[in-house]
Amino acid sequence: MAQGDIEKLIALLAKVPGLGPRSARRAALHLLKKRETLMQPLARALDETAAAVRTCSRCGNLDTVDPCAVCTDARRDRSIICVVEEVGDLWAMERSAFFRGLYHVLGGRLSALDGIGPDDLRIAGLVARAHEPEVKEIIIATSATVDGQTTAHYLQDRLAGADIAMTRLAHGVPVGGELDFLDDGTIMAALNARRPL
Numbered sequence: 687m688a689q690g691d692i693e694k695l696i697a698l699l700a701k702v703p704g705l706g707p708r709s710a711r712r713a714a715l716h717l718l719k720k721r722e723t724l725m726q727p728l729a730r731a732l733d734e735t736a737a738a739v740r741t742c743s744r745c746g747n748l749d750t751v752d753p754c755a756v757c758t759d760a761r762r763d764r765s766i767i768c769v770v771e772e773v774g775d776l777w778a779m780e781r782s783a784f785f786r787g788l789y790h791v792l793g794g795r796l797s798a799l800d801g802i803g804p805d806d807l808r809i810a811g812l813v814a815r816a817h818e819p820e821v822k823e824i825i826i827a828t829s830a831t832v833d834g835q836t837t838a839h840y841l842q843d844r845l846a847g848a849d850i851a852m853t854r855l856a857h858g859v860p861v862g863g864e865l866d867f868l869d870d871g872t873i874m875a876a877l878n879a880r881r882p883l
């Protein structure tokens with residue numbers, strides 16, 4: 687049996703995190719009702735973004751320009767780099783609007799169980815950046831999970847030769863999951879109370 691276009695749309699929407707099959711049906715129905723004001727602009731935005739998006743060759747952020755808008759923002763403090771696991775963590779930090787330095791997105795964390803080693807992450811680029819004269823501090827903001835801690839220790843070893851201060855986001859705050867799930871105040875507190883590694 688051929689899958690109808692609307693069923694296909696619902697099946698695709700159901701793959702979006704936060705949307706199950708039920709919410710996907712509701713979203714599809716809403717889009718179908720708002721074809722001109724929502725569905726078509728959304729379709730265009732998806733199409734254009736899919737065509738234009740790229741990974742920043744410097745920090746690993748996603749943007750439609752390379753280097754990304756964060757890397758080229760002249761108002762930012764270029765002496766501090768915050769190392770995060772995923773782009774979502776970078777977005778969470780940006781949402782808190784408290785951190786005004788630069789970022790480095792690893793693209794995950796070391797995991798023996800999932801077979802993710804140093805070569806699978808954006809580590810060589812970070813080591814290179816750590817040796818740039820303008821860089822004075824690197825904040826390791828990997829998660830407080832076992833793998834996140836392992837990643838932090840590994841980075842500490844790899845960056846040991848660079849003339850920088852290395853700090854870690856404070857514990858005692860619920861950095862158990864992804865930064866993305868923290869509210870802005872918690873991110874600010876974790877940054878304020880960062881400690882030397």
Ligand SMILES: [Zn+2]
Pocket residue numbers: 742743744745746747753754755756757
């Ligand atoms: Zn960038």
